């Protein structure tokens with residue numbers, strides 16, 4: 001029986017291994033982590049991450065051919081294939097701080113593999129890593145090898161949160177990079193055989209190691225670049241009277257552009273786009289490609305601009321001050337159908353409003369008070385470290401309350417900011433909400449989920465990203 005072990009039971013390790021276990025009943029899959037709390041949660045009825053469809057997959061395989069454990073060394077030592085899916089945060093200090101990937105966790109996983117292995121292994125990079133990481137890992141493993149053979153493969157993950165199970169069941173492609181030697185090709189074939197249980201052969205792409213590593217960074221950079229492009233257009237739409245949804249629809253009809261990923265927003269969030277682009281920028285700089293680096297850096301700059309622009313729009317619309325005013329924040333997760341708040345634009349928007357002395361009442365169907373307080377008090381990039389290394393009890397941010405109901409959040413508020421596109425925000429009783437708010441009552445829709453015309457009929461002053469401006473907003477000072 002082939003044995004797989006995955007180091008790192010996070011958003012990637014957990015779902016990907018659960019799907020491998022489901023699709024390959026003859027393979028034994030162990031997912032290991034240094035976080036006791038996380039492993040306990042994977043073994044309970046309350047999984048550590050919210051992902052539609054995940055519970056069913058885990059329930060079908062857990063205890064049969066899928067195991068979650070903190071006994072990292074035992075499972076690594078017994079495995080034929082070891083996936084490494086640990087955090088690869090942005091460095092916060094030293095060389096490359098604020099840009100380069102911090103490979104501390106990867107390196108310690110590699111050293112542990114070398115320490116405990118007693119048989120040949122295929123080691124698979126599942127984490128997103130800088131190009132050429134496989135070479136570094138290879139060096140760590142072979143210099144400590146005790147005669148054991150290691151083959152390193154790059155098998156980046158392309159799942160998106162909220163649709164992870166669907167993405168894993170029907171991936172656009174699976175990418176496997178390996179050495180162009182007979183041993184490398186044999187290792188590629190072994191991993192291909194695993195995926196071939198459910199992924200059509202033509203969707204499994206095999207490349208050299210560096211192409212696979214770079215393709216992951218490139219894919220995320222291209223996706224994020226599309227959002228920054230449409231968000232840049234949204235600013236121009238507001239200035240000209242064009243409607244960004246109509247523009248997206250029109251350009252998306254061109255089959256060369258395509259309709260997906262063209263929704264203007266308050267900015268992209270999530271654990272990877274910013275981190276991976278910063279990493280790409282750093283790699284370009286290290287290779288003397290400063291023009292290429294500044295091209296990709298601009299994607300992040302426009303994203304920051306979009307978040308600032310939103311905050312400025314809120315403040316300037318409300319007579320240039322939100323001091324002491326209650327603002328309801330609807331949605332805190334970085335996108336719908338997930339409880340993940342890593343790099344969510346809501347953090348920057350809330351911090352911006354708090355700086356202007358607003359009182360915030362926050363509601364998100366999947367994010368609790370502790371997480372929100374933690375996010376609003378944590379330093380940049382601190383979130384991307386194993387939980388036990390994160391600040392324990394962050395000081396509660398005053399002026400912020402977290403409630404479990406959109407009606408409660410909006411009661412007596414002066415304004416509402418919609419920051420996540422949860423479906424339930426489309427069908428709220430906005431008349432009831434309006435009646436319970438201070439007047440004039442504002443809605444700032446950062447996700448284009450509300451029906452602007454209907455809300456204006458009710459009496460709201462509505463701002464919706466990239467949409468023709470409300471006459472009220474046109475008269476307010478320009479925003480930068």
Ligand SMILES: NC(=O)C1=CN([C@@H]2O[C@H](COP(=O)(O)OP(=O)(O)OC[C@H]3O[C@@H](n4cnc5c(N)ncnc54)[C@H](O)[C@@H]3O)[C@@H](O)[C@H]2O)C=CC1
Nearest residue numbers: 008009010011012033034035086087088105127128157386
């Ligand atoms: N979240 C996502 O949607 C995607 C993430 N990725 C990449 O996958 C990697 C992992 O991401 P996530 O799963 O989101 O991170 P995560 O933070 O949810 O999970 C990583 C886990 O690794 C564990 N860990 C760290 N060092 C360890 C060690 N030495 N031994 C055992 N466990 C260790 C941590 O405790 C943590 O539970 C990152 O490189 C990320 O860029 C790639 C595609 C999608």
Ligand SMILES: O=C(O)[C@H]1O[C@H](OP(=O)(O)OP(=O)(O)OC[C@H]2O[C@@H](n3ccc(=O)[nH]c3=O)[C@H](O)[C@@H]2O)[C@H](O)[C@@H](O)[C@@H]1O
Nearest residue numbers: 157158159160161227261262263265268269270272334335
């Ligand atoms: O490497 C990763 O971590 C993953 O990053 C993204 O997945 P994810 O961040 O989970 O979610 P996305 O659906 O890509 O959304 C990212 C952000 O962009 C925003 N977005 C997305 C699409 C759009 O049209 N407009 C827009 O503002 C979302 O609201 C969200 O804040 C990629 O889509 C995955 O392919 C990749 O594997």
